[in-house]
Amino acid sequence: MPAGGKPPAGYLMEVCVPPIIELKDIYKIYPNGVMANKGVDFSVNAGEIHALVGENGAGKSTLMKIIYGMEKPTEGKVFVEGVERHFNSSRDAIDAGIGMVHQNFMLVPSFTVAENIVLGQEPTKNGLLKKRQAIDETLQISQQYGLRVDPEAIVDTINVGMRQRVEILKALYRGANILILDEPTAVLTPQETQELFSAIRKLVDQGKTVVFITHKLREVKEVSDRVTVMRKGKAIGTLPTEEATRESLARMMVGREVLMRVDKPPSERGRKVMEVQNLSYVDETGRRVLNNVSFNIYAGEILGIAGVEGNGQTELVEILTGLRPATSGDALVNGNPVLNKTPREVRMAKVSHIPEDRLTNGLALEASINENLIVDRYFRSPFRKGTSIDYKTVRDFGAQSIKEYGILTPDGDLPVASLSGGNMQKVIVAREFTSDPELLIAAQPTRGIDVGATEFVREQLVQKRTEGTAVLLVSADLGEVMSLSDRIIAVYEGEITGVFPDAESLGEEELGLYMLGIKKQPAEEMEVLL
Amino acid sequence: MSFDVVLRSIFSAAFLASVLRISTPLILPALGGLITDLSGAINIALEGIMLVSAFTGVIVSAYSGSVGLGVIAGVISGILISYVLGWFHLHMKTDIILAGIAINILATGGTIFLLFVLTGDKGNSQSLASGTVPNIHLPFIQDIPFIGRVISGQHVFVWIAFLLTWLVAVYLYRTPWGSHLRAVGENPDAAETMGINVNRTRMIALLISGFLASFGGLTMSMAYLSFFQREMTAGRGFIALAAVYLGGRKPWGTLAAAILFGFADALSHQLGSLRVPSQLVQTIPYVVTILALVIYNLREQAIKRDRQRKFYEQQQAEMGSGGGL
Ligand SMILES: Nc1ncnc2c1ncn2[C@@H]1O[C@H](COP(=O)(O)OP(=O)(O)O)[C@@H](O)[C@H]1O
Ligand SMILES: [Mg+2]
Numbered sequence: 001m002p003a004g005g006k007p008p009a010g011y012l013m014e015v016c017v018p019p020i021i022e023l024k025d026i027y028k029i030y031p032n033g034v035m036a037n038k039g040v041d042f043s044v045n046a047g048e049i050h051a052l053v054g055e056n057g058a059g060k061s062t063l064m065k066i067i068y069g070m071e072k073p074t075e076g077k078v079f080v081e082g083v084e085r086h087f088n089s090s091r092d093a094i095d096a097g098i099g100m101v102h103q104n105f106m107l108v109p110s111f112t113v114a115e116n117i118v119l120g121q122e123p124t125k126n127g128l129l130k131k132r133q134a135i136d137e138t139l140q141i142s143q144q145y146g147l148r149v150d151p152e153a154i155v156d157t158i159n160v161g162m163r164q165r166v167e168i169l170k171a172l173y174r175g176a177n178i179l180i181l182d183e184p185t186a187v188l189t190p191q192e193t194q195e196l197f198s199a200i201r202k203l204v205d206q207g208k209t210v211v212f213i214t215h216k217l218r219e220v221k222e223v224s225d226r227v228t229v230m231r232k233g234k235a236i237g238t239l240p241t242e243e244a245t246r247e248s249l250a251r252m253m254v255g256r257e258v259l260m261r262v263d264k265p266p267s268e269r270g271r272k273v274m275e276v277q278n279l280s281y282v283d284e285t286g287r288r289v290l291n292n293v294s295f296n297i298y299a300g301e302i303l304g305i306a307g308v309e310g311n312g313q314t315e316l317v318e319i320l321t322g323l324r325p326a327t328s329g330d331a332l333v334n335g336n337p338v339l340n341k342t343p344r345e346v347r348m349a350k351v352s353h354i355p356e357d358r359l360t361n362g363l364a365l366e367a368s369i370n371e372n373l374i375v376d377r378y379f380r381s382p383f384r385k386g387t388s389i390d391y392k393t394v395r396d397f398g399a400q401s402i403k404e405y406g407i408l409t410p411d412g413d414l415p416v417a418s419l420s421g422g423n424m425q426k427v428i429v430a431r432e433f434t435s436d437p438e439l440l441i442a443a444q445p446t447r448g449i450d451v452g453a454t455e456f457v458r459e460q461l462v463q464k465r466t467e468g469t470a471v472l473l474v475s476a477d478l479g480e481v482m483s484l485s486d487r488i489i490a491v492y493e494g495e496i497t498g499v500f501p502d503a504e505s506l507g508e509e510e511l512g513l514y515m516l517g518i519k520k521q522p523a524e525e526m527e528v529l530l
Numbered sequence: 531m532s533f534d535v536v537l538r539s540i541f542s543a544a545f546l547a548s549v550l551r552i553s554t555p556l557i558l559p560a561l562g563g564l565i566t567d568l569s570g571a572i573n574i575a576l577e578g579i580m581l582v583s584a585f586t587g588v589i590v591s592a593y594s595g596s597v598g599l600g601v602i603a604g605v606i607s608g609i610l611i612s613y614v615l616g617w618f619h620l621h622m623k624t625d626i627i628l629a630g631i632a633i634n635i636l637a638t639g640g641t642i643f644l645l646f647v648l649t650g651d652k653g654n655s656q657s658l659a660s661g662t663v664p665n666i667h668l669p670f671i672q673d674i675p676f677i678g679r680v681i682s683g684q685h686v687f688v689w690i691a692f693l694l695t696w697l698v699a700v701y702l703y704r705t706p707w708g709s710h711l712r713a714v715g716e717n718p719d720a721a722e723t724m725g726i727n728v729n730r731t732r733m734i735a736l737l738i739s740g741f742l743a744s745f746g747g748l749t750m751s752m753a754y755l756s757f758f759q760r761e762m763t764a765g766r767g768f769i770a771l772a773a774v775y776l777g778g779r780k781p782w783g784t785l786a787a788a789i790l791f792g793f794a795d796a797l798s799h800q801l802g803s804l805r806v807p808s809q810l811v812q813t814i815p816y817v818v819t820i821l822a823l824v825i826y827n828l829r830e831q832a833i834k835r836d837r838q839r840k841f842y843e844q845q846q847a848e849m850g851s852g853g854g855l
Contacts (some may be wrong), residue, residue: 070723089725090722090723090724090725091725094725100723102723106717106719106720106723106724107717107720108712108713108716108717108720108721109716109717110712110716111709111712111713111716115709116720119709119710119713119720119721119724119726120710120721120724120725120726121724122706122709124705124706127705127706128700128704128705129704129705129706129709170724
């Protein structure tokens with residue numbers, strides 16, 4: 001190479017410089033005997049955006065935790081910038097310029113943004129905290145990397161997007177050159193995802209290297225330079241993103257063709273199950289979130305709600321399931337009012353609910369799988385025996401559900417927290433489907449879960465509907481809404497902007513105009529279709 | 531003595547001075563409870579630690595003839611016991627509540643046993659010549675009417691209690707260690723990934739609580755009384771924990787709550803001179819503790835309900851006035 005001349009970056013990377021991170025033949029066996037990584041080779045080049053994809057439980061997080069020093073490999077070697085390293089804790093990895101944003105946020109809720117960012121490396125004078133300096137430094141790196149945060153806001157009160165920016169800034173504050181993001185988009189709205197991607201690009205422009213884990217193949221195509229696919233603890237392959245297609249990646253991930261289209265028999269619409277009339281909701285801050293919403297759901301149909309996230313869907317579902325009081329309006333299930341009732345009363349009216357946030361509303365993480373499967377019915381026969389719970393029946397029921405719904409676990413008495421995201425969702429689906437609902441309200445039923453589990457949940461939804469259950473489907477995944485629904489309602493800013501009785505013949509662009517509030521059907525026309 | 535005499539005496543300087551004196555052995559352990567509670571490993575062995583320190587202080591001061599050595603030994607014994615608790619909980623992974631209960635029981639029985647071995651008496655240590663810490667007379671201030679008689683002439687532990695409250699507040703909210711401690715209590719995973727050693731932080735919190743509680747114990751046997759008496763802490767280590775919650779898990783709030791309990795205790799002493807059954811009077815501090823906690827919770831709920839109600843009213847008003855639906 002000519003002395004002094006600066007060769008093109010790509011050439012330099014491939015020929016001279018070793019990968020910035022290289023893992024060789026990594027094995028990881030957890031104390032409970034799970035072998036999460038089985039001989040993984042993995043390398044990341046300096047300055048690239050490297051996507052890591054794979055089903056839930058494939059071992060992606062484990063591999064990243066090994067790089068970040070949180071887990072020690074049972075066997076294998078870790079090289080950072082060509083030097084072999086043995087990290088004893090994340091502290092060591094941080095010192096080596098590695099930062100990681102975890103799947104579940106690692107923030108202290110009662111602390112301010114700035115306090116969280118400087119945690120563990122606070123600026124001090126004579127042993128006392130310099131709060132002003134922490135705020136200033138936060139502002140400064142926030143501006144440098146274009147990650148907008150409010151340094152003095154209490155973390156408990158900020159939204160998910162900002163929490164994630166705080167996490168990234170935490171790593172950057174510690175001088176991270178290599179940033180690992182574990183499923184950063186799973187909790188983000190589409191807009192927030194876009195903001196995150198532009199932030200990632202900006203980071204790479206400033207010389208950082210980014211590894212990010214995702215389930216969404218669209219995102220891989222959109223933002224990454226190279227992609228590595230993992231399956232069942234092994235790295236199946238790494239390829240430049242241009243050479244990858246969504247189909248080929250999906251095939252590598254699950255080892256078989258994934259059904260992207262859902263086969264479903266035609267809908268046989270039955271009687272009216274739910275009737276929502278002039279429902280309105282004003283939130284704590286006085287914002288009008290839902291404005292005079294009316295619609296019906298019939299037995300044997302899936303009614304899909306299409307809308308950009310944050311247009312009132314979350315609140316609508318929470319109101320209909322008893323988690324949030326309505327401001328005005330009515331909602332009836334089989335003629336019985338369900339508004340402003342407790343969740344149990346709503347469930348007694350034969351309503352099931354797959355909540356949007358499975359970690360807080362869907363499951364009790366520390367409770368066992370079996371217990372989670374019966375939380376909505378432990379007080380009824382056959383689970384109740386006198387004043388106590390009949391655990392034998394519970395176990396039998398658990399074993400049967402685990403088998404029927406393909407929940408991957410050796411034992412139903414293990415805590416739900418030990419399952420991967422996809423399997424957690426299967427626990428919820430099993431519970432909600434076995435309660436024999438007449439109305440099923442499914443919010444983001446496949447968000448953040450792997451391809452196999454997604455396919456399973458979708459099939460189950462269609463099956464329930466074919467058996468005669470009324471289904472309300474709310475999803476940020478437009479493809480999902482369009483392929484599953486029999487009828488679609490478009491919402492924009494808390495109002496219904498259009499009703500489409502024949503979901504199949506509808507074009508994505510056409511629907512988009514209603515979702516973005518550009519078009520709106522006349523009221524008379526909608527009334528007939530609702 | 532009639533009731534109005536009692537009433538008048540409550541508002542006397544002597545009574546307020548006694549409130550401060552009686553509150554001290556609550557304030558000190560309560561601060562220790564606060565720190566451990568915030569660190570996520572609450573020390574419920576405060577009672578036992580106080581007992582052991584009270585005992586050790588008396589014995590060492592009696593045998594060495596030095597009050598200073600007695601105090602030092604008492605403090606060291608308190609720290610050692612909290613270290614044992616920390617070792618069981620953090621290294622052997624025992625439940626901290628169970629380990630705490632074990633220590634409390636051991637301390638009650640152990641102090642009585644050793645008292646008997648050393649003095650031949652199972653009741654108290656009055657046969658030993660142990661010392662007491664000095665009282666502090668403030669020049670000039672003691673001449674101020676009323677106030678002078680309240681705050682001057684108190685024993686040093688009263689002053690130490692207030693000083694330590696301030697130090698604990700500074701520690702928790704102004705230093706990085708306090709910030710780490712609170713982070714560990716709230717989200718240990720977050721702290722861990724930022725390179726903060728969770729176990730070490732909790733151990734330090736436990737040791738500090740041992741230090742603080744031991745002062746509470748020494749107050750009992752080397753200031754408030756001048757000898758050790760079996761079970762002399764009489765549940766103060768638990769009331770101290772109640773003070774932590776009543777005080778909103780904040781240092782100055784905890785201090786205020788401890789003084790409230792001290793007030794109730796002092797009151798029961800005053801009323802003891804009335805012709806009321808003494809057993810009934812002695813329940814006052816405990817009844818006040820329960821009442822205070824109940825009122826505290828009711829108030830919290832009322833505040834929440836009130837917020838909710840205002841919110842609805844506001845919404846109704848908006849809906850009525852001009853949604854223009
Ligand atoms: N701390 C742990 N202890 C035991 N098993 C674990 C632990 N963390 C993950 N596992 C198991 O290891 C496997 C891989 O998990 P993980 O790395 O989280 O996968 P991914 O991130 O690809 O979804 C899963 O079967 C999971 O249950
Ligand atoms: Mg993972």
